[in-house]
Amino acid sequence: MVTIENSRLFSQLSPADLEVLRSLVRERTYEAGQEIFREGAEGDGIYLVKEGTVEISAQVARGPRRVFSRIAAGEIFGEMAVLDAEPRSASATALELSTVYFLPREDFLGLMDRSPGMARGALREISRRLRDFDRRYLREVFQAEGLAAIGRFAAWVVHDLKNPVHSIGLLAETICLPTATPESRQRGKEVIRQQIANLKELVDEILAISEESPPEILLTPSPYGEFLRELYQELQGLPALKSCRLQWQEPAPPVLVRVNPHRLRRVFLNLLQNAAAATPEGGAISVTFRADDREVVTEIRDTGPGVALEMADQLFTAFATHGKFQGIGLGLFICKRIMDEHKGWIAACNQPEGGAVFSFGIPLARPPGTATPPPAA
Numbered sequence: 001m002v003t004i005e006n007s008r009l010f011s012q013l014s015p016a017d018l019e020v021l022r023s024l025v026r027e028r029t030y031e032a033g034q035e036i037f038r039e040g041a042e043g044d045g046i047y048l049v050k051e052g053t054v055e056i057s058a059q060v061a062r063g064p065r066r067v068f069s070r071i072a073a074g075e076i077f078g079e080m081a082v083l084d085a086e087p088r089s090a091s092a093t094a095l096e097l098s099t100v101y102f103l104p105r106e107d108f109l110g111l112m113d114r115s116p117g118m119a120r121g122a123l124r125e126i127s128r129r130l131r132d133f134d135r136r137y138l139r140e141v142f143q144a145e146g147l148a149a150i151g152r153f154a155a156w157v158v159h160d161l162k163n164p165v166h167s168i169g170l171l172a173e174t175i176c177l178p179t180a181t182p183e184s185r186q187r188g189k190e191v192i193r194q195q196i197a198n199l200k201e202l203v204d205e206i207l208a209i210s211e212e213s214p215p216e217i218l219l220t221p222s223p224y225g226e227f228l229r230e231l232y233q234e235l236q237g238l239p240a241l242k243s244c245r246l247q248w249q250e251p252a253p254p255v256l257v258r259v260n261p262h263r264l265r266r267v268f269l270n271l272l273q274n275a276a277a278a279t280p281e282g283g284a285i286s287v288t289f290r291a292d293d294r295e296v297v298t299e300i301r302d303t304g305p306g307v308a309l310e311m312a313d314q315l316f317t318a319f320a321t322h323g324k325f326q327g328i329g330l331g332l333f334i335c336k337r338i339m340d341e342h343k344g345w346i347a348a349c350n351q352p353e354g355g356a357v358f359s360f361g362i363p364l365a366r367p368p369g370t371a372t373p374p375p376a377a
Helices: 015-024 079-084 105-114 116-175 182-210 224-235 261-278 331-341
Strands: 026-030 035-037 045-051 054-059 065-071 091-094 098-104 220-223 245-248 256-259 284-291 295-301 345-350 356-363
Touching (some): 224 256, 261 295
Antiparallel strands (some): 054 065
16 A cells, blocks of 8 residues: 555655645545546546555557556556646546545646655656556557568468469369360460479568578579570560560670579569559550660669658568559568679669659679779779
8 A cells, every 4th residue: 555655746745745745635445347547537636555556557549448557556647638638538447446545636746846755756757657657559560560570471371372283283173184285284284383393482482581691592604685585485475465565675794693583583573563464554664674784784764653752661571552552562571682692782763754664773793813803993
């Protein structure tokens, strides 16, 4: 049980002011579950818990009632509405049989005017309460954001798994039909092998996302033009590009780069699918290349609305997404990871005439003993 004299708030009062305080406070007792004051009510005074426990809670938007804090013996509550003269922002309820001291608003403010020590004590109590609330709020926000991110990640995994699994199942049934020709069986087997390779690539990608430091990947010297020719043939059947005109620069610069073809292919697919999603039907996506003595740069331009300004600083972070149906914000994050693996870079900007430009650069491969040219001035 706490007395007025040994409470943190009133311990700074002079003996004379303590006597005045004793004549002003009123003891009130509440049964377990009984409401002390309601959210939206007038801030008519402050409370000090003599014994028992009081719960502070509020209705957040249209969601469930949230508990902000539990006030134990010796602590005050209800002071914010008294100090700012605003309605109560939360409700107070006795969790068990509780006795509180109640001090009316005008009497509390008068004591603060007479006792600087009590005013400092009140500010300390308020500051401590706000810090506790901030910690609780941040914990809940991070937990909610973590659960939401897990849900979005799981949805992405399921979405990307469904297509190859469905194709494998359908083809497996088709090539086993008595009416299947040797040619159709062979084509079906090749597609199944490709879909299995896609599944393995997806699993590797999931593992890479989950690791803070992705493992080193094997980069081999490859003619960039040859890689691009093979990729362009694959892109002809990409469903996402059916509604757009793909303008592909030919020929590509005849340069040698150190790449992992499977990983670099993912960068093109992610960027082109994003561009197609942003481009109105019948619009154009252009892919151009340029090279200097240090690197080859690829630019992918679309005729969509461009990069949202509010997303510019977080485009390449995980789960950053804006205005994209079913998007979860991993595509550009993966592209950035792959460019880091290739010791390259990736960037985005908007065109003056409209549309977005995504660019990425890959260093040129050099024969052993060849010096790297100095950076351009």
